[in-house]
Amino acid sequence: MGALMLQGTGSDVGKSVLVAGLCRALSNRGLRVSPFKPQNMSTNAAVTPGGGEIGRAQATQALAARVPPHTDMNPVLLKPQGDRTSQLVVHGQVRGTLRAAQWREGREGLLDDVLASYHRLRGAADIVVIEGAGSPAEINLRDGDIANMGFARAAGVPVLLVGDIDRGGVIASLVGTRAVIDLADAAMIHGFLINKFRGDLALFADGYAAIERRTGWRGYGVVPWMADAVRLPSEDGVVLQRPAIPTTDKRVTIACPITPHIANFDDLDPLRLEPDVDLVLVPPGQPIPDAQLIILAGSKATSADTAFVRAQGWDIDIRAHVRRGRPVLGLCGGYQMLGRTIADPQGIEGAAGTVEGLGLLAVDTVLSGEKALMEVAGLADGERFTGYEMHMGRTDGPDTARPVVRFDDGREDGAISPNGLVSGSYVHGLLGLAGQRRALLARLGSEGKGPDHHASVNAALDAIAAELERHLDIDALITLSETARGD
Structure with a gap:
């Protein structure tokens, strides 16, 4: 027509x-x-x-x-x-x-x-x-x-x-x-x-x-x-320009620092459906506030963003957060940042070389030219999730023996630290289904009440x-x- x-x-x-x-x-x-x-x-x-x-x-x-x-x-x-x-x-x-x-x-x-x-x-x-x-x-x-x-x-x-x-x-x-x-x-x-x-x-x-x-x-x-x-899901960075103003009437504060190359931050959108959750996006120049959970989102330049986290002093905030017995979750690039090293031998993100990660997970990442692009589904915390993988590189190490998710095809993904406080996964959309968010919030002392993100959209x-x-x-x-x- x-x-x-x-x-x-x-x-x-x-x-x-x-x-x-x-x-x-x-x-x-x-x-x-x-x-x-x-x-x-x-x-x-x-x-x-x-x-x-x-x-x-x-x-x-x-x-x-x-x-x-x-x-x-x-x-x-x-x-x-x-x-x-x-x-x-x-x-x-x-x-x-x-x-x-x-x-x-x-x-x-x-x-x-x-x-x-x-x-x-x-x-x-x-x-x-x-x-x-x-x-x-x-x-x-x-x-x-x-x-x-x-x-x-x-x-x-x-x-x-x-x-x-x-x-x-x-x-x-x-x-x-x-x-x-x-x-x-x-x-x-x-x-x-x-x-x-x-x-x-x-x-x-x-x-x-x-x-x-x-x-x-x-x-x-x-x-x-x-x-x-x-x-509707966020696409551009305009939403990230809003000031970080923690509220006082929410039971759970979840903080996410905004790095220069942050990507797929729409992973955080389902958290906005939860009435008890205050999602605080932390801009450069501000410390990470007192929170029940810190999330490191994806990145299009993981090595550069890891250096930025250190330059902002956010690595100190994150370590102090973990010492207080509070969890950290890394998604895709954020997962890579939490590991021991990030190697880029082909110069995919810039100059070839290896940088130190935050060292909160015993894993190492090697970036490669082949990009993983696939829809995925499975179980995490005993609850269903649906999402997708979109990343260049592979992450391995002792902490992958404690995976975050198990896919329907039997594969596993992610890593959890021995104390259970630090975890990371390559899965995007992990928090979209209401049951998965309820399992997450239960560990933070709250009750998930929001709908499935797909239904809300x-x-x-x-x-x-x-x-x-x-x-x-x-x-x-x-x-x-x-x-x-x-x-």
């Missing part, structure tokens, strides 16, 4: 949430829907059933569309790591590493990969809902673009421009975008959406009309601030879709999608 692309006046205007909401709303209408993002940059990724990886937002959007996630939904993924470099993932598999200065040349030829994925999705869906990246107003990046107008023009897809009124200046953002992009790019934009509106809509009527008059674009609606959006998607049905002209959006070029 067609395709429709949402681009934004900037980053964090809500494109990912709107695409997810539209996917669920259109699926509710009985349409076969597929999400698509030509190029994403994120350290939070998800594993597809076929053993590839895509951005976390596209996996959530696939859930919204009620279809399995597929690598075609995000054919180009950049995963920032140390030394101003990014791991380049194409069609779900690592293709190499790019420095920031090499990106202009490195993306040559990727448009063909992007278009191939798009056309496969287009052939199997009634409508493809596409998310841009950043903003088309970044005209310094326009040459060779594959994420916004470069893709839209190559594929012949109509574009809606999303403006975020909550941050202010939405009229200037939309009108200014129209002013700075070239005429051929502007011709691809058929309308705009206002997102994150609070207050009396009547007060914005004149502003809405001014945008239509000054841009020549039709307005397709004003979306209110949607509190349910916070229940689904409920949020339904609520967001209902809001979009109320505030957007979705019939008109479907009609607009039918103008997409059919080749």
